[in-house]
Amino acid sequence: MTRIHTVERRIHSDRQAVGRTTCRTSTSTFAAPLSYNGRIGCFCVSSKFNSIPYNRSSSMRLFLTFLVLVFIVVILGAGGNAGYRYLEEKKRPSFRTAKVDMGDIEESVNATGNVKPILTVQVGSFVSGPIVKLEVDFNDRVMTGDLLAQIDTRLFLANVRRDEATLTTREAEVKRTEALLRQAQRDEKRAQLIQEENADFISGAEMDQVIANRASLEAQLEIATASVEQASAALKNSEANLGYCDITATHSGIIIDRKIQPGQTLAAQFQTPELFHIAVDLDREVHVLAAIDESDIGAIEKALAEGRPVQFTVDAHRDDLFDGEIYQIRLNATTTQNVVTYPVVVIAANTEMKLLPGMTASLSFQTNEKRDIKRIPNAALRFFPTNTKWVHKDDRKLLDGSMWDDDEADTQISAKQKHTAAIKRKKRHVWIHEGEFLRAVEVELGISDTKYTELISGDLTEDQELVTGLKAKRK
Incomplete structure (x- = not known):
């Protein structure tokens, strides 16, 4: 009994120190928080006076450990989910885009040529x-x-003097022959008068001799006259050769x-x-001779008929842009390794003498021009998806070749089929980013330049983004 009273007193004192205490007597159990060796514990007292210790600190540690484990599991789950989403996002391609806009397009044919004088005199x-x-x-x-140069004239001057002397001799021979002819003509007249008075005074043989002498002298006169012309021609030839000794400019x-x-x-x-x-008028204007492929010569002919301009540059003056115009399309085609080209002559001003003979020119022939039209970037036309996973299932048939026209690759097709195929090539597809996939949009194209192509028809609006390629991923 003394032991029971002692416990009850300790319980009473602990109840005052700690708080509410629960006691059950007789068949009940007394339970109270106690301070035991610095720890809060509990003694349970039964009617049989047995006491059982209970450690709340261990339970709390187990509970805290359980909470930590749950927290770690939650963090790992959230991190794994975020990592999975990050990896999936990293695998997903990122595309470069460019916008459909309004602007100008100048279609041109590019070629190289050489600067030449309008006329080169050799x-x-x-x-x-x-x-x-x-x-x-x-x-x-x-x-x-x-006077440009002079050749030694001594031999040619001697030839002139020789021919002058020959001409003088031939002219004197003409005069001598003329005098003899006049004498022969007078002798013939006397003989005819004498014969008329008396036929016996001059025989027939003597009369024939007089006539023959006159005729011979007439022939000699013709020969002498021809010799004069011959000598005169020789003199002119020698004088011309003498003149050729002076090399003079035939053109300015x-x-x-x-x-x-x-x-x-x-x-x-x-x-x-x-x-x-000698380059004629080099300081006024020059020609630029360009070789144009046969596939482009039709556009050049149209540009010539419409009077469209030509612009070109030369490496010697990189900051200068020169203007010209088509002067001539020559018909003497040149074939090199089965490539047919036609020479096209461009005329350009050269008052500043910046264009020198032989310079290489890079020319652009304007063949068409349109202002304020809807246009799409050429980079969007060059893009083609390489992975079907990026493409919407409705457009994957464009990638597997099921919609390709094999007739266009057949070299044996007729001219009409080739014409139809050329028209079909004006219809292309561009790609837009719609949700998680790429969608194809069919477009019809017009003229183009190096950056843009005219949009004739297609379900595209101004400022709409078109896919032009893949972005480089950061490592």
């Missing part, structure tokens, strides 16, 4: 001999008739090439040697 020598004078140099400006222009040196001997027996090249 000055040569008709006679042979050593060069004794050289009056001009490279880039000199000359006028028609200016600029000396762009000189092929002789002072003291050089020319030999013109078999081929006329070239001495100078």
Whole structure:
């Protein structure tokens, strides 16, 4: 009993210190929080006076451990879900886009050409001999008739004097023959008068001799006259050769090439040697000779008929843009490795002398032009999806080839079929990003330049985004 009273007193004191205490007597159990060695515990007292300790700190630790495990599981689940979504988002392609807009398009044909003078005159020598004078140099400006060079004239001057003497001899021979002819004609008249008075005074043989002498002298006079003409022609030939010793400019222009040196001997027996090249009107305008492919020559002919401009650049003046116009389409086609080209001549002003003969020009022939039209970027026309997973199921048939026209690849198709195929090639597909997939939009195209193509028809609106390619993924 003493032990029971002691426990009850401790319970009473603990009830005051800690709080409400539950006691059950007789068949009940007394339970109270107690301070035992610094820990809050509980003694349960039964009617049989047995006491059982109960540790609340261990239960709390188990409960906290359970909460931590649950929290870790939740965090891992959320992290795994976020990681899965991140990986899926990383696998999903990101596309570059460009907008449909309104603007101008200038269709053109590009080609390369060479700058040439409008006229290049090759000055040569008709006679042979050593060069004794050289009056001009490279880039000199000359006028028609200016002396360029001179060949040694001594031999040609001697020929002139010889032919002059020959001509004088032939002319004197004519005069002598004329005098003899006049004498023969008078002798013939006397003989005829004497014969009329008395036929026996002059025999028939003597009369025939007089007549023959007169006729012979007439023939000699014709020969002498012809000899004079022959000698005169020889003299003119020698004088002309003497004149050819002076090499003169046949056109006004600029000396762009000189092929002789002072003291050089020319030999013109078999081929006329070239001495100078004169560029005519080089400081006024030039020609640019371009080779145009046969597939583009139709557009160039149309541009010539419509008077469309030509623009070009040269490497020597990269900051300058030169203007010209089509002057001529020449018909002498050139075939090189089965490629047929036609020479097209462009004329351009050259008052500043920036365009020099031989320069390479990069030309653009304007063949068509439209203003303020709906246009799409050419990059959108070049894009083609490489993975069917990106494409909506309704448009995947465009990728598997089920809608392709095999007749266009057949080289044996008729001309009409080729024409139809060319018209069909004006219809293309562009791709738009709709939700998670790409959708194809059929469009009909018109003229184009290097950046844009005219949109004739198609379910596209201004500022609509078109797919142009894949974005590079960051590592």
